[in-house]
Amino acid sequence: MRSTSSASGTPEDDGPRLTIRAAAAAARLGVAVPTLRSWERRYGIGPEPRAPGAHRRYSAADMARLEYFCRLVGEGSATADAARAALARTELTRREAAAPGDAEPVETDPSPSPGRARGVARCAMRLDQSGTLEILEQTLSRDGVIAAWETTIEPALLAVGRKWTESQGHYVEVEHLLSWCVTVALHRVRAATPPKPAARRVLLACSPDEWHSLPLEVLAAALRERGVAVSMLGAAVPAEALNDAVGRIDPACVVVWSQTQSTAEPARLPVPGEGSHCRVRAAGPGWLSARPPLAGVLLSPADALDACLCGADNA
Missing domain, CATH: 3.40.50.280 (Cobalamin-binding domain)
Structure with a gap:
């Protein structure tokens, strides 16, 4: 990774830590710069704060956190859960550095979100189609599509998928029912106002x-x-x-x-x-x-x- 230094040859960041700009960070991760900003806005997983007015730069620790996040998502973790796990991992590293051997354990496993995600998974396990649809539609209406996906639907799907894996191939019917219910609930989402007639699709x-x-x-x-x-x-x-x-x-x-x-x-x-x-x-x-x-x-x-x-x- 190419470092960014001042004219005197010393790093522009504090201490010996070398940093890179957002464009270089995005290129290293293989994502778009707006995606980095979206992750920071949605999940708080951007670069550590710098001095007021300074350019947003990504340190080696920032990049390690983002690479871990991308790996978890690529392995199938829910995006919001992967972000929480990556942030928790950073906090654990910080505590261990401050007090070696005395740091309290921090949960870094990106497990499903509780509450409605658990309710959806349980309804699906009972093959309760109407109950599953009811929870999904209530969640979509209350939270909006993206928030419902990240905090309820995706974690529920991952939980059912883990159940299928752990049971050595059983419960395939549960995964099919849940996927069908999710698709139906999503198809019922409508806008408050229709698209403009001349808008490109x-x-x-x-x-x-x-x-x-x-x-x-x-x-x-x-x-x-x-x-x-x-x-x-x-x-x-x-x-x-x-x-x-x-x-x-x-x-x-x-x-x-x-x-x-x-x-x-x-x-x-x-x-x-x-x-x-x-x-x-x-x-x-x-x-x-x-x-x-x-x-x-x-x-x-x-x-x-x-x-x-x-x-x-x-x-």
Whole structure:
């Protein structure tokens, strides 16, 4: 990593710690700079505070925290839980440095959020479709799509997935019921005001052979919630079909989701035609392992929502 130093050759940060700007930090993580700012705003996982008026710079400790966060998300942890775990890990390191051997243990396991997430998982375990839908719809209405996803729906899905793993393949029916209920509840989300008739759409699709479409369902519902027109193509969209769709409707933005490394192929991303102002964004943890590497990956539905809203505003 290239360090940033003053003209005298000494680091611009306090003490011997070397720092980098946001653009370099984003490039190292493989995400967009707005995504870094979104993580700081949503989860408090930005750089440690500097002197008033100083540029935002990322130290080695800041980067270690963000890399740990990205690793947890890539392994399947809920985004909000991964952020809490990364921050707790930093606090533990700080305590150990201040008082070696005397630091109190800090919980760093990104476990599911309590409360409604547990209620959703329990309803699903009983195959209680109506009860599961009721909790999901209440949560979406109360918290909004992104907050409901991060604090309730995603943790519940991860809890059910762990149950399936621990039981050596049992409870597949529970995961299917919960996924179906989540999709139905998301489809029922509507905006207070409809999209403007002349507004360009946001086009959503999973990469070829990628069947994890639920994060895109979350993104579609969050966009509808904000009055943005959406066209959803769903899972495992062939590259040729996605290119044809981009050419037909010339969307303001197209988001291609990849959950796993095996479905992240940069060469199969759509290429807008000459004169198009469509922005193509790679979203999902699969793209972090893409070869060749991609810059500006949107790691979560929340990150993708911010990028889509920016694209819609500029359309």
